[in-house]
Amino acid sequence: MRIKARLTVMNFLQFFIWGSWLISLGSYMGGVLGFSGIQIGSVFTTMGIASLFMPGLLGIVADRWLNAERVLGISHIVAALFLIYASTLTDFPSFYIAILLHSFFYMPTIALNNAVSYALLERNNSNIVKEFPPIRVMGTVGFVVAMWVIDFCGWTQSPYQLYVSAGAGIFLGIYSFTMPAVVPAHNPEKKSFASALGLDAFVLFRRKKMAVFFVFAMLLGAALQITNAFGGPFLDDFKTTHPNSFAVQRPNILLSISQISETLFILSIPFFLNRFGIKRIMLFSMLAWVLRFGFFALGDPDERFWLLLLSMIVYGMAFDFFNISGSLFVEKEAEPTIRSSAQGLFMIMCNGVGAIIGGLASGWVVDHFTVNGVKDWQSIWFTFATYALLLTIIFPIAFREKK
The missing domain is CATH 1.20.1250.20 (MFS general substrate transporter like domains)
Structure with a gap:
């Protein structure tokens, strides 16, 4: 204990x-x-x-x-x-x-x-x-x-x-x-640097299903960085129109609902994964990202505050149904000899390459819709929602899962 x-x-x-x-x-x-x-x-x-x-x-x-x-x-x-x-x-x-x-x-x-x-x-x-x-x-x-x-x-x-x-x-x-x-474990078969980075698992790219999965893992990893970087600045910009609102006065409290939602959706993963499979779970995640960004675009701290709340709630599904379920899928599909490397590759695609793409691309989008220091947040969030929607449309066509 x-x-x-x-x-x-x-x-x-x-x-x-x-x-x-x-x-x-x-x-x-x-x-x-x-x-x-x-x-x-x-x-x-x-x-x-x-x-x-x-x-x-x-x-x-x-x-x-x-x-x-x-x-x-x-x-x-x-x-x-x-x-x-x-x-x-x-x-x-x-x-x-x-x-x-x-x-x-x-x-x-x-x-x-x-x-x-x-x-x-x-x-x-x-x-x-x-x-x-x-x-x-x-x-x-x-x-x-x-x-x-x-x-x-x-x-x-x-x-x-x-x-x-x-x-x-x-x-x-x-x-x-x-x-x-x-x-340190006294193991005669020391793990190489390439293995620790997940490079051994690149053999999985020979299988079309896994190659498609890792590419979409990277693209969804980019989506995660968007709200990490710009969720706070978005709420902060309401201080000129809604200075006394809860969203402006307590932005971190509002955003923390996303993490609270995350803990609840984790508990539902076994049920959804067993019932629907990884393909539908990934689709649920992508749809949740569409809703996350779309609710941000339509919400405000006043009459449509409920849309901001819904955006925080669906984040749990958007994050968990992709990150946690994706990790379990990799564990199931990878051979025992490369499972650790496969998990490393999954993290590289999501938190490495995906995060880099998401950070740079989201910054460019925000600057593109900023004129004289004023950000057009509705256009910004709708752009991100469109990106997630395109992933949702393309993924079921590209990813083939055996029944």
């Missing part, structure tokens, strides 16, 4: 760090630092760039040379120091580099956190499939709590959000060093 409690704290802090700034940083960059849409989108691509190779690189360090909990602790502390540095910067090139360096060390901690959790639960003779999900859900709770803290303190457009994240990161870094040791 003690190790489960310790892992719960670790997972809570892991995502508290991210939730402190991920959703609100766009508002800070646009409203305070004066960055353009393409600059904001570029900053969010840093997580995708880091996800291409850093998890594999630090994973090899933890597999071969240094205890996983120590790699986790060092990574969190270094990432936190780069956030503190970023909080002092106001020019785009320096700020971009600081967040990029932060991402190099934070993004691998997500996989390292899972690795440490799995190892300690297994050592504790726990059923990982049964025991880990409740522990991991506390990570989402930590993400939501962080958003609420930043919102209630009035720091959605303040560098203090970075200080909160950095403080939690340093604390978790130190806390990680107190966890039971997860020593």
Whole structure:
């Protein structure tokens, strides 16, 4: 019981760090630092760039040379120091580099956190499939709590959000060093760097079904970055027309409903996946993205506030039905010898290449519909909704699943 409690704290802090700034940083960059849409989108691509190779690189360090909990602790502390540095910067090139360096060390901690959790639960003779999900859900709770803290303190457009994240990161870094040791496995068949990056799994592209799946995984990964980068700036722009509305006064609270919805939809995945299969589940996800963006386009903080709420609710389906179900699909389709590499490839396509494309493309779209500093948000969101709709139309034609 003690190790489960310790892992719960670790997972809570892991995502508290991210939730402190991920959703609100766009508002800070646009409203305070004066960055353009393409600059904001570029900053969010840093997580995708880091996800291409850093998890594999630090994973090899933890597999071969240094205890996983120590790699986790060092990574969190270094990432936190780069956030503190970023909080002092106001020019785009320096700020971009600081967040990029932060991402190099934070993004691998997500996989390292899972690795440490799995190892300690297994050592504790726990059923990982049964025991880990409740522990991991506390990570989402930590993400939501962080958003609420930043919102209630009035720091959605303040560098203090970075200080909160950095403080939690340093604390978790130190806390990680107190966890039971997860020593490198003495395995004569050491995993290569290419294998850690998921490159072994590129053989899956020889199968048309899997090639199509990974391409659409990349395209849906791009959709995720859009609301991460511009959900906050969108609500912030209502301050001129609805200054006293809940959406303007408490933007992070409203946006956090998306994460709350995410935790609920996770529970429905087994039912939907068994009943409808991966193809329909992916279609549900794409339709949910259409609704997510469409509700944003039509909603406002006054008479149509309910549309903003619906947008937050459908996010759970849009994210979970793609990310979680997609991971399970890859696990089922990949041969046992390349399953780890296949999961790595799935993450590269979604959180790496997809995130880079989404960050850059969404920034370009926002700038395209910005005239004299005024953003045409309805056209912006309808453009994104059209993108998701095209994916919804093309996917069932391109992806063939055996009955």
